[in-house]
Amino acid sequence: MARAALTWGVLDLAREASISTQTIVRFERGEQLRSSTVAAMRDALEAAGIEFIPENGGGAGVRFRKPSASD
Numbered sequence: 001m002a003r004a005a006l007t008w009g010v011l012d013l014a015r016e017a018s019i020s021t022q023t024i025v026r027f028e029r030g031e032q033l034r035s036s037t038v039a040a041m042r043d044a045l046e047a048a049g050i051e052f053i054p055e056n057g058g059g060a061g062v063r064f065r066k067p068s069a070s071d
Contacts, residue, residue: 002045003045005050005063005064006045006050008048013041013044016047017044019040019041023037024041046065049064051063051065
């Protein structure tokens with residue numbers, strides 16, 4: 001969902017996270033990855049402006065981070 005919000009393809013996320021496209025495909029199929037690999041993807045998405053929302057009764061999700069005063 002975060003990739004879609006940014007209109008990023010697999011290649012975009014792979015480049016930004018410095019991982020292979022096959023790793024992203026495996027993750028999106030539900031396969032387990034190393035925590036460091038998942039963190040690299042999350043870091044890349046957060047750097048692009050995505051905020052991850054914890055489950056709060058309505059399910060986990062993503063949204064664009066609100067710009068701070070310094071943005």
